[in-house]
Amino acid sequence: MSTSLPDATQVERSDGTIQLAVVKERHFKAPIVLAVLTVLLGAIVLFVPRDGTSTFRLGDPSQSFALPNVALPTAVTCWVLLAVLALLTVWAFWLAWSYRRQPLWLTIAFGILGVFAFLVWAAADGLVPVSSLLFGAVSLSVPLVFGALGGVIGERVGVVNVAIEGQLLLGAFSAALLSSITGNPFVGLIGAMVGGVLVAFVLAAFAIKYLVDQVIVGVVLNVLVTGLTGFLYGALLVPNEQQLNQPERFGRIQIPLLSEIPIVGPVLFNQTFIVYLMFIAVALVAWGLYRTRWGLRLRAVGEHPQAADTVGIKVNTSRFWNVTLAGAIAGIGGAYFTLVSVPQFGKDMTAGLGFIALAAVIFGRWDPIRATFAALLFGFATNLQNLLTVLKTPVPSEFMLMLPYVVTILAVAGFAGQIRGPAASGKPYIKE
Template sequence: MSTVADPQPSQPVELDAPGSAPMVQAKVGWRGPIVYGVVSLISLVVFGLLTPGSDRTRFMVSSSRDLVDIAPFAVPSRLTAVLVSVLALGLTAWITRETLARRKVAVWVPVLFGFLVLVAFLVWVMAGNDNALPLTVLLTGALTLSVPLIFGSLAGLLCERSGIINIAIEGQLLAGAFLAVVVASLTGNPYTGLIAAPIAGAIVGLGLVLFAVRYRVDQIIVGVVLNVLVIGVTNYLFSTVLTQNPQSFNSPPRLPTLPIPFLSQIPVVGPVLFNHSLVVYLMYVAVAVLQVMVFRSRWGLRMRAVGEHPKAADTVGIPVNLTRIKNTVLGGAVAGLGGAALVAAGLAFTKELTAGRGYIALAAMILGRWSPKGALAAALLFGFADSLRQVLGNLGSPVPSQFLAMLPYLATIFAVAGLVGRVRAPAAEGIPYVK
């Protein structure tokens, strides 16, 4: 009897011998080429061919502090949009060829495709506008707005890699923002608020893991209940204590900007990356440290073992439930720091300040495939959508304001539905461990 060997993905279907079954090939997935093709055609027709040929789009990339002054420049709107859309169509053809050959598409392909379509959209949306699109402001806003999402996604990663589903990121962000505002207002020092915020997030994380580990309650239900609880408590305290005495409890000072010498003066890159408050630099450190610790350290190996196979981890002496408790509390503290980032600009606390950012952070964690650098990239995508909404709203655009307000949430839905594909969460996620 003949045996059927596993073929290489690019090999054609062959027969082992007359009368034997054909070797199995991987099924061709057409979703990617179809999505890329539809988007590139929309870009070509709507952003390119329907744009008036006489319109021009102006861009501004330099600021007054830069070492080198780059003057604003203009490009022909229709020609530019058509060219980048044609490049996107060519990339779609290449993706289709790779799909037919059953070869995996490299990570840079969707990044380049998204960049091309984005350029076409920006050229179209600012065509004929007297204002120049400030690219530095747009990118700086994208990074600033993504910081709470990055901290929130890192918090979810720490919890879920150890087996605890953290739906309570929204509540942890909100609790961190509330305590940061109150403590900073009382002390007159923004750094005390930055220290207090992780404590609030850790308390919410402790409540989550207490019910999840000690009482084995469904973790999704506990997370939702904690979100509702934190929203209710902060709304009540805002309506009573903070509203009655806003000068004492709801007037936080702004975290000072700490520009890095020389680096902050590099055109575009400097203002975007090196001219921020301490909380942004803490985000850089957190992503880098966790990327190394999760995948290159004994601590990370033990954490991932607990999330994948807790019985095997327990067999070799790893305390499963204690590891989950520590990681969930740590994750809550990281999310609380993200809450402090929401009010770092000296913003007063308002009801439901987070506005669903905890759930967007959860989507960023999934889109990033439970990896710190992946979560960073996904959160930057959502932050860019939010920054684009604000910039276009200020400059004026043909896109209705209601649609602009939906941009961050639409980006979340399309990213999770269309870009994630098949992902595998940690195997023991959400399953209580009993010896």
């Protein structure tokens, strides 16, 4: 029986014995990405210089207590921040050269300072409403967070959930239809969960019972749901818009005192029911995945189904019901479109966000908390695109439309690195 260790290799000594020797590897992917971003930001500041004053509004006009605006000299602040980013990049290269891991806080600090430097450059002689920027980022991230949670549960149990897009879209359609008929947004929310479950049920049936390739099933389901909702929208909702496509929406629920906290108060504590449900869902999934018997069984099935089977866990049954649960959670994200964001259902209204949610799962390393932060990052990039349009920056409009997807590519390809998902993810289990 041979024994293997990570980053280790067997070396035969002169006396014929075998000794394990540790082999260290340098990982330069993250430092290279940081260097490229620093150079790009420096090129923007150098070749498209902007003078004047950049003003940041920290308070919210609706609050009784508001912080004063912060005005910064644009050019000087940009160059100072660039110098700090360069130092962080050099430090990242030194850590890689010294065979040390990149600390998470370094990447986070670089990201925050880099975005801040770009905002200072973009807001020359303009105003950046910080609370509104963050509020919009959270709002745009809600469907992504629910989709990412569904993706994490699905892949942790061993099923690749490429059908998140279809679950979001059918959830949005079901929520709009039922909420319009009943005049109750909670009925619409339940309908969205049922819509997500239906898509997940078909995915689980074909992938688990009939052993069809999971990625192919997911792609086909996305196309099927897109065509089905598009047909029903034109044949059912458009002719009966007042009766079937005017959903009753959730209103904002302001939490006393907490909503008055500067900057974060309006962002976190003056939200709708679905946003508060998102906070609860993230906490419950994170706790359940690592602290409960359900989570232990789920992870065991996704990592080593044969071992799980030997201790009495019904692998395929566990996969089936957990994929269904993942579909219900993703369906809630679809409900956000029609019960909060947009007053009615529109054809193809999810616009590919399900695939970005899947990227958030990978970037978040199949962890619910990390995936949530990844979804918030993508939501922030989308809202930043809108802000740059308002500020009338010299950045081409085509690039601003690309911004969320560029961030997604950089996050997954650059910062995710060489990561390993659940060992049995995407592999059907056949009991011998």
